[in-house]
Amino acid sequence: MSAAMTAPASIDEFRLRLAEVNDGLPKRLRQCADYIAANADRIAVSTVAELAAGADVPPSALMRFCQILGFSGFSEMQKLFRDAYAPGWPDYATRLRNLKEEGAGSPAALLAEFVEAGRLSLEQLAKSTDETMLSQAVARLATARTLHVVGMRRAYPVASYLSYVLEKLAIPSLLHDGAGRLDHRHALRQGDACIAITFAPYSDETLSLAAEARARGVPVIGITDRLTSPLARLSEAVLTVPEVDFGAFRSLSATLALVLALAVATGSARGDAVGPESASPDP
Numbered sequence: 001m002s003a004a005m006t007a008p009a010s011i012d013e014f015r016l017r018l019a020e021v022n023d024g025l026p027k028r029l030r031q032c033a034d035y036i037a038a039n040a041d042r043i044a045v046s047t048v049a050e051l052a053a054g055a056d057v058p059p060s061a062l063m064r065f066c067q068i069l070g071f072s073g074f075s076e077m078q079k080l081f082r083d084a085y086a087p088g089w090p091d092y093a094t095r096l097r098n099l100k101e102e103g104a105g106s107p108a109a110l111l112a113e114f115v116e117a118g119r120l121s122l123e124q125l126a127k128s129t130d131e132t133m134l135s136q137a138v139a140r141l142a143t144a145r146t147l148h149v150v151g152m153r154r155a156y157p158v159a160s161y162l163s164y165v166l167e168k169l170a171i172p173s174l175l176h177d178g179a180g181r182l183d184h185r186h187a188l189r190q191g192d193a194c195i196a197i198t199f200a201p202y203s204d205e206t207l208s209l210a211a212e213a214r215a216r217g218v219p220v221i222g223i224t225d226r227l228t229s230p231l232a233r234l235s236e237a238v239l240t241v242p243e244v245d246f247g248a249f250r251s252l253s254a255t256l257a258l259v260l261a262l263a264v265a266t267g268s269a270r271g272d273a274v275g276p277e278s279a280s281p282d283p
Contacts, residue, residue, distance in 0.1 A: 005070040007077075011084050014077075015040075017069050025068075028057045032065035044081035045233035047211055048074045082202065082230060117246040118253035124242040125254040137221045137237040137262065142269035144193035148184075148218070150176040150209045151197030158197050158223075158252055162259040169267035176209055185212045195262075197223040197255070199243075202230050210234040223258065 008014040022033050035055035036043070042051065052059040063074055071077040141147060147166060151159030156177070163175035176184050188194070194213040198206040207230055210220045214234050222235030225243070232238045239262075241255045 007070040007072070008080065011040075011081070014069070014080065021068055028061040029065050029068065031055045031057050032062055036065070040081070042233075043078055044084075045230040113246045114249070114251060117244045118251045120244040121242060121251060121254035122257060124244070125258060128240070128242060129258075130239070133237050133239060134262070134265075137239060138265045138269055140219050140236060141193050141195070141221060141262070141266040144219075145172065145189070145191040146187075146193075147171060147173040147266075148176060148188060148192060148194040148209075148213065149173055149197075150194065150206050151223075152178065152203040152205045154199060154250070154252070155197040155203065155206070155223075155255075158255050158259055159195075161256060162195065162197075162263055165260060165263040166267075169263060171263075171267055171270060178205060185209055188213050188216050188218050190217055192218050194218050194220045195223065195259075196220055196231055196235070197259075198229070198231055199225045199241075199250075200229070207231060207234065221262075223255065 008017050018033060018037055022030070022037075025033060032055050035051070039051075039054060042054075046054075048059045048062055052062040055062065066072075066074050066077045069077065071080075149159050149163045149166070151162075159175060160177070163173055166173040174184060174187055192213075194210060196206050196210040196213075202224075210222070210231060211234055213220050219236040220231075220234050222229070222231040222238045224231045224238065224240060226232075226240055227238060229238075229240075239258060241258055243250045243252070243254055245251075
């Protein structure tokens, strides 16, 4: 195969390329091909080390296999699968233009639509929440020394608010926000726990920190949109949140309600919630 070969542009092209290179591969690369062919659904949610272990080869062999397929490395191959399985959302300019073309109406009408989307999201959350999983998450967080919170892009307001509430409840926590390009993953310690929040299209930064936490033996509580999310494979407990959209604009109503409940329940379980005399008046 030529070193200048371009990477497959779709999952179908990937499968064809896999079949093309299969013949004549050395033993270890053949093991990679056989394992990837049988477990392609795991590419989007696994690390290099996990896939290499499954194929019983060193990670360097898997990286070489990715290059033979035409990718620059594992990250590019994984991105192909993550992009394929994540729902596509138009950019904000397109969403706004679509709303105008549909005759969305006055500001008051828009407000009513977003309120209704939020109401439906909250109703679905109440009906679909896995109470056993929620209790499991609270139990894990209640015994953790420090809670590490991460959520980028659309999830950043949720992560920021959760960190604020944890601080008000006097629960030791650290918000990993990437401000100033600072990386605080070195602060992950045995006995801590990580709360990771991400929705499609999933944040690579959030998934990276969750993977790092898991590798260090720090349990991850995942908050995401579906059980097939890449975050689910990295999490000890997964809480899924339905968010109804209007005009392809998605609210955070249900997600904020969930993290508020999670924080207060954790504070109650820890016995660290501030009392009415010492609590700040700011809600």
